[in-house]
Amino acid sequence: MRRFILAASLAAAAVAVPLTAQMHRPDMLHGAGAPTDVKAGTYAVESGHTQVAFSVSHMGISPFAGWFSGASGSMKLDPAHLDATTLSVSIPVDSVQTTSGKLVEELKSADWLDAGKYPTATFRSTKVTALGPDAARIEGQLTLHGVTKPAVIDARFFGAATNPMSKKPSIGFLGRLSFNRSEFGVTKYVPLVSDRTVLVINAAFELQ
Incomplete structure (x- = not known):
């Protein structure tokens, strides 16, 4: 495909752009703290505030987006030794949602994602490389629809703070x-x- 769909705020522009432009934070949003505030340790995915949105080109006319929720998993992270980071995340496929109820049912069916046969999609890291003070390239294995292939997440730090509800040190990333x-x-x-x-x-x- 000649077009690369860049999803930002659940939408995409059908043009190829440099990685640095792709990885900007959502417009008008600013996280707390700095990468130096991140504490070393084992982190769990905070399911209620983790979202995975997908975008595709619909007939070459417009981008179309949907999303998954209910993620689970863990990450071992030491900012002083970023290359030793490990990440493992799972997403329930039947959590898929779009603006069309009919399409949601189609996406869950055997014609598309076949959520009954392949109930989870997973990503497990194999290598993490720092790309500056607040960005990293996460290489790993993506499993979807029963197939496992190499994949790369380009990740950027968004924020770090103590969650006032859970009282736990928390961090967020955009990928x-x-x-x-x-x-x-x-x-x-x-x-x-x-x-x-x-x-x-x-x-x-x-x-x-």
Whole structure:
């Protein structure tokens, strides 16, 4: 595909742009603290505030987005040794939502994601590389629709603070991951609905 769909605030622009432009924080939003405020330790995904949105090109006319929720998983992180970070996250496939109830049911069906047969999508890191004081490249294995392929999350620090509700040190990141869905056996309506799929990850973690 000639178009790369950049999802920002659950939308995308069908143009290729540099990584630094892709990875900006959501417009008009600013996190707390700095990367130096992040504490070393084992973090759990904070499910209620972690979102995974997907965007595709709909018939070459407009971007179309939906989202997944209910993530679980953990991350071992030491800012002083970022390359030793490990991340493992799972998403329930049947949590998928869009603005169309009919499409939601189709996405859960065997024609698309087949949530009954493949109930979870997972990402497990294999290598983490710092890209400056507040960004990292997370290489790993993405499993979707029963197929496992290498994938990369480009992650950027968003905020660090003690959650006033849970009283736990918490951190948040913004991530981008793109892939061709046909490589995972999800081929419905390609190319009318683009093969290229972009995930936008708003990730929240709490120190355990």
